């Protein structure tokens with residue numbers, strides 16, 4: 001198949017592109033490299049088409065069967081630095097790619113997020129949960145951006161017959177997650193801190209939870225819903241193994257034999273208290289995780305140590 005992966009030079013996008021290439025697809029990666037890195041594509045660079053472009057103005061006359069839209073800034077640090085860009089990327093950029101999908105009669109796979117549930121009071125959270133989200137808080141450009149993004153996809157489905165799948169991605173981690181202070185996602189930050197002996201910064205009391213999925217499991221689940229799922233359906237892609245952030249800090253400290261202290265810091269605004277995915281829908285399609293968290297963290301740790309020359 002002829003496939004576009006928008007955001008394909010990013011952490012998740014590059015792993016997905018690799019899988020699609022391995023399966024024999026013709027893959028075009030569209031990425032403006034605002035947070036992605038061309039180096040993430042080094043394993044497949046000669047086997048893909050790479051176009052450096054913002055999704056807001058990307059167009060093509062080639063014929064595509066599937067368009068994945070993974071182009072979005074996924075970290076709190078970025079939402080705080082560039083909230084307008086983050087809010088708009090799920091509206092104007094999304095709109096542009098949807099039109100390209102319609103022109104091609106392609107399947108449009110929109111990468112949404114567990115953030116559409118906000119700070120949920122039902123755990124694990126299923127796709128039917130409507131969300132408890134602040135429209136005005138500092139997370140809102142991303143959370144409400146994704147909610148609007150989904151609404152736009154469904155509007156195009158109703159009015160123009162857009163064939164789509166919405167995937168709601170829960171916390172994903174693994175090699176190439178952009179590290180330390182640039183991107184600020186928790187597992188990568190803790191690993192960077194642990195291997196450099198700096199304090200491991202736990203926000204709040206560390207009793208807040210997340211459920212983490214190793215990137216290869218996330219990519220397998222995405223591949224599965226596209227191949228075996230229903231068109232115009234929504235799928236949680238994640239894990240129902242809920243873990244406390246403090247336990248993650250202690251696990252990483254132990255696994256890396258680190259001398260780092262654990263330092264408690266102020267909890268950011270609107271930080272969800274608990275998060276766990278109800279994954280019955282993808283389980284029905286036959287999905288199961290291959291990478292327990294200890295194994296996934298080991299691989300991520302190995303990668304971080306190998307690349308600890310400032311490239312991650």
Ligand code: UDP
Pocket residue numbers: 076171184185186187189190201202203204208210245267268271272
């Ligand atoms: N977190 C933390 N220390 C850090 C970075 C994050 O304790 O240095 C916490 C954060 O407050 C949140 C959880 O880890 O409760 C996951 O944060 P992340 O930014 O990775 O993802 P998200 O909040 O979007 O789920």
